[in-house]
Amino acid sequence: MxxxxxxxxxxxxxxxxxxxxxxxxxxxxxxxxxxxxxxxxxxxxxxxxxxxxxxxxxxxxxxxxxxxxxxxxxxxxxxxxxxxxxxxxxxxxxxxxxxxxxxxxxxxxxxxxxxxxxxxxxxxxxxxxxxxxxxxxxxxxxxxxxxxxxxxxxxxxxxxxxxxxFSNLAQINEAGQHNEDSMISGTEHLPDYGGYESWQQNGMSCLVDGNYEIDSYSSFWQNPVENGTISAGCWSYPDGGLHLGLDIASAMYSDVLAVANGIVLYAYAPVDSNNGYLGNWCGWPNGGGNTICMVVAVNERLYAITYAHLSSEIYVTSGQQVSQGTVIAKSGNSGNSTGPHTHVEVFELKQDLNSIVEYFRNSGADFSFGCGYSEAATCSGYACRIDPETVLEGV
The missing domain is CATH 1.10.287 (Helix Hairpins)
Incomplete structure (x- = not known):
């Protein structure tokens, strides 16, 4: 003592x-x-x-x-x-x-x-x-x-x-409180296409509550962080601690891209870009810092992808449709993070887009889609958490 x-x-x-x-x-x-x-x-x-x-x-x-x-x-x-x-x-x-x-x-x-x-x-x-x-x-x-x-x-x-x-301290979990205004709202006049690099003119493309759509499926997966390197693989850290996603290390403020055509479910940057340290439980989910959650469409299937530890520079809003390759944010070192990187989790969805959006809204922005944060490779009635390397190309 x-x-x-x-x-x-x-x-x-x-x-x-x-x-x-x-x-x-x-x-x-x-x-x-x-x-x-x-x-x-x-x-x-x-x-x-x-x-x-x-x-x-x-x-x-x-x-x-x-x-x-x-x-x-x-x-x-x-x-x-x-x-x-x-x-x-x-x-x-x-x-x-x-x-x-x-x-x-x-x-x-x-x-x-x-x-x-x-x-x-x-x-x-x-x-x-x-x-x-x-x-x-x-x-x-x-x-x-x-x-x-x-x-x-x-x-x-x-x-x-x-x-x-102490990799056991470097976790993300469902404790804490999400930001209601940063979650897809389901109103009749949600944002249309748009992003950091270009603002596409595809008509209003408004989304109606209970009738959500992604205009087209992508035929491949875009690398989420160009010129990044994998610093920690999925399911476990080198010392055996549980790790439920893929860590892609890159310089601060590297481009973070939409991996496919999709719709943003949640986008919120409550903290500084470089506020990370071990055991810092800020952000939603707890420890995620600045985060984005999207549903994307690839090869006739729907997936959810989450990005954590981003900088405060986030260029999308919830409800916004985003095309593949759009810069949606800049990478950072926020939340429960000990260096600049982007934590990525991927979920293969079991239900249609409207059911997934309804669950996400009713669950209070559950980034795990019922899979939780305590076990590897888990499934729920809505999704299965999968190793991002099984689908991401060129990571």
């Missing part, structure tokens, strides 16, 4: 520091990832998140400064080289002139030449000093950016290690 109190007090003390020493903060976190217990794992993961966000804020501001400094230094270097070359040229020209003047035993003219050379030299040296001063500051800031990158890598390693030790 005493150790835990010291642990908490240490971080409280660090939070009160006016200028954080990132080396001290990160070293302290690194020293605890091996020994922290499950009760404090979420707290430590949150500290990793907070320190990372602080560094990223400073990094963004410094990068903007460096960009301006680089332009300034380039211009100073150009002027410095120009002045230096001009001085060297005049020095060479005057050297030839001096040889001629010395033959004529002139005294005054060499003095003028020397004064002119000194003037050119002073101009060249002045701009050189200015250039070297700004170059030194630029080098310092560029080295700081490299240091920030190293800090962020170390914090990411800490998050990954915490995740490996």
């Amino acid at each position: 005493k150790c835990i109190s010291l642990f908490v007090c240490f971080f409280i003390g660090l939070q009160s520091m006016v200028v954080p020493s990132y080396e001290v903060l990160i070293s302290n976190i690194e020293s605890k990832v091996d020994t922290v217990d499950e009760n404090q794992a979420s707290f430590l993961s949150m500290k990793c998140r907070d320190v990372s966000k602080s560094i990223e804020f400073k990094q963004t501001n410094l990068m903007a400064r460096v960009e301006k400094q680089e332009k300034c230094v380039d211009e100073l270097e150009r002027r410095y080289k120009q002045k230096k070359n001009y001085y060297e040229l005049k020095k060479l020209e005057y050297g030839f002139e001096l040889q001629t003047i010395q033959r004529n035993n002139s005294i005054l003219y060499p003095y003028k030449i020397q004064k002119n050379l000194e003037l050119y030299f002073e101009e060249y040296r002045e701009i050189e000093v200015e250039y070297l001063k700004h170059k030194k500051q630029l080098d310092k800031n560029q080295n700081t950016l490299l240091l920030y990158d190293e800090y962020l890598k170390r914090l990411s390693n800490c998050q990954n290690y915490l995740f490996k030790r």
Whole structure:
């Protein structure tokens, strides 16, 4: 108990520091990832998140400064080289002139030449000093950016290690409360086609309560996150913890696409794009952060697909029909997440679209479609949760 109190007090003390020493903060976190217990794992993961966000804020501001400094230094270097070359040229020209003047035993003219050379030299040296001063500051800031990158890598390693030790905490479940306004409402004037990249003009395409339609079936599955990599497969994490979907890692704010033609059942972004840490139960479902749920039509069959841990940049609304390949959101690190990725779950539906929408509305936005969150590969009267890799192409 005493150790835990010291642990908490240490971080409280660090939070009160006016200028954080990132080396001290990160070293302290690194020293605890091996020994922290499950009760404090979420707290430590949150500290990793907070320190990372602080560094990223400073990094963004410094990068903007460096960009301006680089332009300034380039211009100073150009002027410095120009002045230096001009001085060297005049020095060479005057050297030839001096040889001629010395033959004529002139005294005054060499003095003028020397004064002119000194003037050119002073101009060249002045701009050189200015250039070297700004170059030194630029080098310092560029080295700081490299240091920030190293800090962020170390914090990411800490998050990954915490995740490996406590993957049981990295869950999504049906606790919490959904947002009623973000669920498909069933009114007679729902949104028509649309998306981030294009707004298609296909008539009103309004959906009437009890008469929902998806205009056409897709013939294949679109990769949900282009240029992503699978960071965790379906059914279990590497340490054996239950995992009910597919994790696709990608850079923050990568495009998240509609895998097929479909209709949005739920779309809500209640939290910041990068607020994730282990055991963060925000969003709906609990821990999902910013989420989307859709019904899609592929090869004469209906499926539901859910996206979790998105950024706050969501470009669709519930009730909206979306065509395959449309950018529906940007990826993020929200909710119960320890790094930028998109968690994807797929359900093969057993009933028609109207019955599924009615169930979704009456159940209070059940993203599991009756399959729950406690077992792998489960089925209900409405759907079966399946491994996304069995249908997604090119992931």
